[in-house]
Amino acid sequence: MINYTEKIPNNVDLGRDRVLQRALEHWQPAYLSWWYDMGPNESHNFEVYLRTATSVEPDGWAQFDYVKMPEYRWGIFLQPRDEKRQVNFGIHKGQPAWQDVPGEYRSILRRIIVTQGDTEPASVEQQKMLGLSCPSLYDLRNIFQVNVEEGRHLWAMVYLLHRYFGRDGREEAESLLARRSGDTDNPRILGAFNEPTPDWLAFYMFTFFTDRDGKFQLCALAESGFDPLARTCRFMLTEEAHHMFVGESGVSRIIQRTCDVMKENKIDAPADVRALGVIDLQTIQRYLNFHYSVTLDLYGSDVSSNAANYYTSGLKGRFRETKLEDDHTLRDAMYPVSEVVGNKINTKQVPALTALNERLRDDYIEEIQAGVNRWQRVIDEAGIAFRLTLPHKGFHREIGNFTGHFISTTGEILTEEQWKAHEFEWLPSPKDYSYVQSLMSGRVAELGKFANWIAPPVKGVNGQPLDFQYVRFN
Numbered sequence: 001m002i003n004y005t006e007k008i009p010n011n012v013d014l015g016r017d018r019v020l021q022r023a024l025e026h027w028q029p030a031y032l033s034w035w036y037d038m039g040p041n042e043s044h045n046f047e048v049y050l051r052t053a054t055s056v057e058p059d060g061w062a063q064f065d066y067v068k069m070p071e072y073r074w075g076i077f078l079q080p081r082d083e084k085r086q087v088n089f090g091i092h093k094g095q096p097a098w099q100d101v102p103g104e105y106r107s108i109l110r111r112i113i114v115t116q117g118d119t120e121p122a123s124v125e126q127q128k129m130l131g132l133s134c135p136s137l138y139d140l141r142n143i144f145q146v147n148v149e150e151g152r153h154l155w156a157m158v159y160l161l162h163r164y165f166g167r168d169g170r171e172e173a174e175s176l177l178a179r180r181s182g183d184t185d186n187p188r189i190l191g192a193f194n195e196p197t198p199d200w201l202a203f204y205m206f207t208f209f210t211d212r213d214g215k216f217q218l219c220a221l222a223e224s225g226f227d228p229l230a231r232t233c234r235f236m237l238t239e240e241a242h243h244m245f246v247g248e249s250g251v252s253r254i255i256q257r258t259c260d261v262m263k264e265n266k267i268d269a270p271a272d273v274r275a276l277g278v279i280d281l282q283t284i285q286r287y288l289n290f291h292y293s294v295t296l297d298l299y300g301s302d303v304s305s306n307a308a309n310y311y312t313s314g315l316k317g318r319f320r321e322t323k324l325e326d327d328h329t330l331r332d333a334m335y336p337v338s339e340v341v342g343n344k345i346n347t348k349q350v351p352a353l354t355a356l357n358e359r360l361r362d363d364y365i366e367e368i369q370a371g372v373n374r375w376q377r378v379i380d381e382a383g384i385a386f387r388l389t390l391p392h393k394g395f396h397r398e399i400g401n402f403t404g405h406f407i408s409t410t411g412e413i414l415t416e417e418q419w420k421a422h423e424f425e426w427l428p429s430p431k432d433y434s435y436v437q438s439l440m441s442g443r444v445a446e447l448g449k450f451a452n453w454i455a456p457p458v459k460g461v462n463g464q465p466l467d468f469q470y471v472r473f474n
């Protein structure tokens with residue numbers, strides 16, 4: 001069970017390690033100061049119907065109650081230790097899983113943890129203003145739930161830094177509160193986390209596409225031979241599932257509403273759809289293209305010696321590593337990656353060890369495609385002839401083999417000029433953004449009401465009705 005009587009809730013017996021406890025209690029006010037500054041705007045007095053973990057078991061989410069977000073019980077929760085767990089891949093395969101950081105991997109492990117940790121506060125910063133334009137109390141509550149849990153994910157990585165990396169770890173933990181999403185001087189580490197999330201369509205796309213990168217990266221880290229990292233990632237994954245639900249259902253409800261309006265009014269042209277205050281499917285496709293391509297970059301280069309090192313040293317595995325049936329060392333295996341040669345995209349086989357980023361990206365794409373198929377069903381059921389598609393893997397990429405090439409959504413290699421001529425057919429234009437923002441000028445806060453551009457959800461949170469007071473504004 002989680003101990004909530006301590007200043008920092010935890011299930012790691014923090015009280016036994018006074019030095020660590022004091023170090024984290026020192027970091028705690030800095031974290032809160034960051035939250036007051038960079039957390040959801042004007043929300044500090046709101047009472048939000050939030051879930052708080054009561055244990056790390058899958059059903060340990062029993063507790064729902066009104067909480068002021070700055071008083072949320074952020075803490076340190078690791079899945080229980082399995083005494084028999086081993087390193088399951090790489091050159092140390094078969095050794096007992098490490099309970100301490102192996103000296104030779106200290107700096108790369110710290111780097112992985114810092115990169116993971118950096119994304120969590122970044123996403124809160126990106127979503128800071130959205131509460132002011134929420135489409136309903138239900139949605140407002142959901143974004144706040146996502147935000148406090150991203151805050152807790154930061155705690156998870158900061159615990160590892162403090163507990164296992166001494167002074168360097170404490171310095172990294174400070175830096176995690178100092179970088180800012182989109183800042184020119186001190187930006188967040190990874191590209192997608194410096195992009196703005198200007199409106200709710202972008203928020204739902206982000207939680208569908210980018211939080212799912214979170215899932216796949218956490219799954220890979222949950223395989224780590226460094227047991228404390230694996231155990232904390234396992235628990236983080238239970239929180240991540242809700243974020244992806246918010247994204248998938250959010251986009252689905254927007255599509256639903258658009259299709260309903262199109263059907264009712266027998267209209268088809270984007271301008272007619274917009275005239276009725278809903279988001280045309282073409283704009284939804286452009287947002288999809290943007291968030292998908294920017295998120296594909298988060299997997300790193302197609303061929304990466306970093307990724308090979310992470311794997312060989314047993315620090316970061318593949319998706320569902322222990323369920324895969326092979327030698328778990330990948331000594332002789334090969335894997336296909338794409339490359340641009342002249343004006344063609346070729347596939348070539350490379351050592352699988354070096355292609356682990358690409359492999360994780362491919363696993364991700366498969367799951368994303370299934371989600372997009374579910375959105376498509378909403379359109380099909382409305383009898384509307386429109387296809388949502390994933391753009392080509394090489395479209396709008398800035399990391400890996402496609403960097404510097406101008407590839408269309410269907411995979412043709414173009415010149416920069418040709419590509420630019422189509423840019424705003426494929427990606428949201430300033431006009432698209434300003435149209436979407438024009439729909440979201442204020443907060444919809446009446447009980448049970450939803451903005452015109454989104455359908456209500458199928459059901460409320462924790463069995464509550466849709467007209468429940470999910471947020472009290474005080």
Ligand code: BYC
Nearest residue numbers: 115119123190191210211214217297298300301304306307
């Ligand atoms: N932007 O071999 P390469 C989440 C850098 S999301 C900027 O290509 P590697 C969440 C790279 O750092 C999950 N830079 O890549 C979601 C390296 O730099 P150095 C986050 C990039 O290292 C929503 C250089 O390029 N977790 O949790 O194999 C809400 C060459 O490296 C980018 C993780 O990512 C980029 N997109 O793989 C909240 C897991 N990509 O060494 C939360 C931890 C690469 O030249 N991170 N670079 O200075 C990793 O495993 C790896 O760092 C990466 C990159 C997969 C990100």
